[in-house]
Amino acid sequence: MLDGCTPWPEVFVDRYRAAGHWRGHTLDDLLRGWALEHGPRTALVQGDTRLTYARLNRRVDRMAAGFRLRGLRPGQRVVVQLPHVPELVVTAFALMRAGVIPVFCPLSYRASQVAHAAHVSEAAGYVGPSMYEGVDHRATAAGIAARWPFLRRVFTYEAPGTSSPYGGLATDPSGCHYFPLDSVDAPPDRPLAQSAGQVAFFLLAAETTETPRLIPRTHDDYTYQVRAAAESITLTENDVYLAALPAEFTLTFGCPGILGTLSVGGTAVLAENQTPAECLALIAQERVTFTSVVPAVARHWLEELPKTQADLTSLRLAQLGGAPVDRRTARRLGTGLSCRVQQLYATPEGLLLLTPPTAPDDAALAGHGRPLSPDDEIRIVDTDDKDVPPGTPGELLIRGPHTPRGYYRAPDDNTHAVTPDGYFRTGTVARSTENGTLTVTGRLAKG
Structure with a gap:
């Protein structure tokens, strides 16, 4: 169990496993199984976007490898603050497949609340829109990075047909690196061995x-x-x-x-x-x-x-x-x-x-x-x-x-x-x- 979490006592762990509630599967295990069983079926729909189970799994595979290539490591935490788009589901699974722990943060949260979540989790990264409904989320992430040294990677989502007002790849004076989310892509590598008891x-x-x-x-x-x-x-x-x-x-x-x-x-x-x-x-x-x-x-x-x-x-x-x-x-x-x-x-x-x-x-x-x-x-x-x-x-x-x-x-x-x-x-x-x-x-x- 991650440091800072309270584990279930062993007697309860044994009870829940014996009852068949806990079966030792990670969410990533399940997605791989869903892709094999339901590959051509439609998994996610949003607007004109339709992702089959097989395509969802492939995108997760490549994004997970991309996150690792960009320097994220197993056990690190990343704040995820995305609109209601398929990228939210893809990103969540990709982070988990990379062994990284998403910290889900509503878009409605103020900068101070996001900063608190990032501080408590010591988030190594942030995934969110650069701008959304007039709110500058990239500036929020930059403020956190300037204040605390653990946040060093920001991945910005741009809605289809729009471009970032900040341009492409960049590094700010604090040493934080900025990447477009759609650039987080790499050939898949070997899957990590993960425990279902992990966060x-x-x-x-x-x-x-x-x-x-x-x-x-x-x-x-x-x-x-x-x-x-x-x-x-x-x-x-x-x-x-x-x-x-x-x-x-x-x-x-x-x-x-x-x-x-x-x-x-x-x-x-x-x-x-x-x-x-x-x-x-x-x-x-x-x-x-x-x-x-x-x-x-x-x-x-x-x-x-x-x-x-x-x-x-x-x-x-x-x-x-x-x-x-x-x-x-x-x-x-x-x-x-x-x-x-x-x-x-x-x-x-x-x-x-x-x-x-x-x-x-x-x-x-x-x-x-x-x-x-x-x-x-x-x-x-x-x-x-x-x-x-x-x-x-x-x-x-x-x-x-x-x-x-x-x-x-x-x-x-x-x-x-x-x-x-x-x-x-x-x-x-x-x-x-x-x-x-x-x-x-x-x-x-x-x-």
Whole structure:
């Protein structure tokens, strides 16, 4: 386990392996297998770009070799802050194939938040657009490089048909090197031997502070989450997923999202601008079968529905995640899209609650369901950490095979975030029924 991460105790490692949850596969192992099994099928769609599984794997292979040629080394960390484009998926897998650990950072994050993520992870590199929607991301990376000596490689993405205002290859006074992302290409070399117990990537906690915490997700825990989530909604190679939210959101990336869709040979469609009109048009154009949204986005879709002529009959399931939502909005979404609605609650720290997609509407809309894994252990406690009876709200605590045991390089935070016996404090207020169904009602008040 990477220095600064809290490992699972061996007794739990043995338990999760014996149960078949952790199977010793890295995400890179899975992509190679998907390419062999589903080679000519379409894996990713965005605009006019369509990547088959075989082509996706080849691009990952060459970019991984290119990253190594540009000086990145196994175990190093790289901040990834890309728009909603196929390059985000290609880059993530290429870094992992090179043994480098991506640190996913939303494009909406301010320069100070990106700098904090880079500082905590001691990122050796940064991948992002040079300019995007008026924000100079290259300048952000240059500022980090000037402040700390570990960041020495910046890879800039340019949208098709545009060029960088900074030109091509360059080195700044701090010694940081700049490369166009599309120049990161080299003949593939021998694959690295990697352990599934290693950190695959970092997600950032869903918080708006200037100092977001980093969450280490291992290959073992995330491949299990993706597989179990895909099985929970019976995904098949005929499914088409619309990524209507940013891909670095855990809801979009792996609940089951993009990775779950790829795991069964399906197609993931990336909505470039993620506007309601674009998303509804893509459902019709690509014959999308399922998608995932948060309540705020669902309400915007409901406003757009009367204006659209799009044929939405291919859609079978809409996942409604994020903040607690009123039952009326959930019902309206299902009626408006003429599909099933599945409530779920997911956090980057691994908590994933889902209602059964086959449950009667009243049951599916009454709460957030049950934990993903049969080996997820749940407690709901009061302010004294005593378990509360069913129906009484309290803080939700969880430990399980896809819930890390702490934040990265945050020992002080971890003394409060994780109990001595390994339960993660979610900061989420929930209540349970007698049969174990959970309903999230909000967040704990700070202070």
